[in-house]
Amino acid sequence: MPDMQKTPDTRKIPISKVGVKDISYPIVVMDKNRKFQQTVARVNMYVDLPHHFKGTHMSRFIEILNAYREEIALDKMEPILQKMKEKLGASSAHLEIEFPYFIEKRAPVSGARSLMEYTCSFVGTLGEEFDFVLGVTVPVTSLCPCSKELSRYGAHNQRSAITVRVRYRDFIWIEDLVAMIEECGSSPVWSLLKREDEKFVTERAYENPKFVEDIVRETTQKLLAEEAITWFSVEAENYESIHKHSAYAAIERDKRNKQ
Numbered sequence: 001m002p003d004m005q006k007t008p009d010t011r012k013i014p015i016s017k018v019g020v021k022d023i024s025y026p027i028v029v030m031d032k033n034r035k036f037q038q039t040v041a042r043v044n045m046y047v048d049l050p051h052h053f054k055g056t057h058m059s060r061f062i063e064i065l066n067a068y069r070e071e072i073a074l075d076k077m078e079p080i081l082q083k084m085k086e087k088l089g090a091s092s093a094h095l096e097i098e099f100p101y102f103i104e105k106r107a108p109v110s111g112a113r114s115l116m117e118y119t120c121s122f123v124g125t126l127g128e129e130f131d132f133v134l135g136v137t138v139p140v141t142s143l144c145p146c147s148k149e150l151s152r153y154g155a156h157n158q159r160s161a162i163t164v165r166v167r168y169r170d171f172i173w174i175e176d177l178v179a180m181i182e183e184c185g186s187s188p189v190w191s192l193l194k195r196e197d198e199k200f201v202t203e204r205a206y207e208n209p210k211f212v213e214d215i216v217r218e219t220t221q222k223l224l225a226e227e228a229i230t231w232f233s234v235e236a237e238n239y240e241s242i243h244k245h246s247a248y249a250a251i252e253r254d255k256r257n258k259q
C-alpha cells in the first residue's frame with residue numbers, strides 16, 4: 001500500500017507539533033486517601049516533524065496509548081513520551097492529559113460529605129529533557145469589595161475559577177494543591193450544603209471580599225511559600241454576576257530565576 005506520510009515535502013518547513021487531539025481515554029490517578037482513582041481523560045499527543053516528511057504516522061499514537069492501557073498514570077508520562085519519540089522518529093514529544101478528579105469534602109457546619117469535581121491536567125514534554133506541569137482548576141466564590149463598599153445592601157458575588165499550573169521538585173498531591181488554592185477566594189464552594197452551611201458560606205464570603213487581583217496575589221503568596229514548587233502560573237476568572245463578561249488576572253513566576 002502506498003505510504004503518503006513518508007513521501008517528501010519540499011517546502012522546507014518543519015512542524016513543531018503534529019498528532020492526535022481530544023482522545024477520550026481511561027487513566028489512573030494517585031489518590032491521597034483512596035490510593036488510586038480511575039477517571040476518563042481527554043488526551044492530546046503530538047511530536048515534531050522534520051521539514052522533509054509529508055506527514056506523521058497518526059495510527060502509532062493510538063497504538064502507544066493502547067500499549068499502556070489500564071496503566072496510564074503520572075509515572076508513565078515519561079515512558080510514553082519516550083515511546084512516542086522512538087516510534088515516530090521525533091526529537092520532541094508532547095503528552096497532554098486533562099481529566100476530572102474527585103475529592104470528598106465535608107460541608108463547613110453540618111459536616112455533610114460530598115464529592116467535588118476538579119479539572120486537572122498533566123502536561124509532559126520530552127525533548128532533550130523531561131518537563132512536567134501539573135494543572136488544577138479550583139472553583140471558588142468571590143465577592144466584590146467595591147460593590148460591598150458602595151452598596152447599602154449586599155454585594156455582587158459569583159463563582160470564580162482559579163487555574164494553577166506548577167513545576168515541582170518533590171511530589172505534590174492534587175488534594176494539597178486544591179486545599180491551598182481554595183482558601184484564596186472569598187469562600188470555597190461545596191457540592192452539598194445544608195441550610196446552616198449555606199448561611200456560613202454566604203456570611204464568610206461577605207466578610208472576605210476579594211477582587212480578581214486579590215485572588216491571584218494570595219494564590220501567588222501561597223505558591224511562593226511552598227518549597228517543593230519551582231515554577232507556577234496562576235489565573236483567576238470571575239464569572240461576573242453583574243456583567244456578561246468575566247474579570248481576569250494572571251501571574252507567572254519562575255522561582256529558579258529568583259524573580
Ligand SMILES: Nc1nc2c(ncn2[C@@H]2O[C@H](COP(=O)(O)OP(=O)(O)OP(=O)(O)O)[C@@H](O)[C@H]2O)c(=O)[nH]1
Pocket residue numbers: 003005055056057058059060
Ligand atoms: N499524517 C496524517 N495522517 C492522517 C491525517 N488524517 C488522517 N490520517 C490517517 O492516519 C492513518 C494512519 O497513518 P499511519 O500511522 O501512517 O498508518 P500506517 O501506515 O498503517 O502505520 P505505520 O505502518 O505504523 O506507518 C492513515 O489512514 C492516514 O490517512 C492527517 O491529517 N495527517
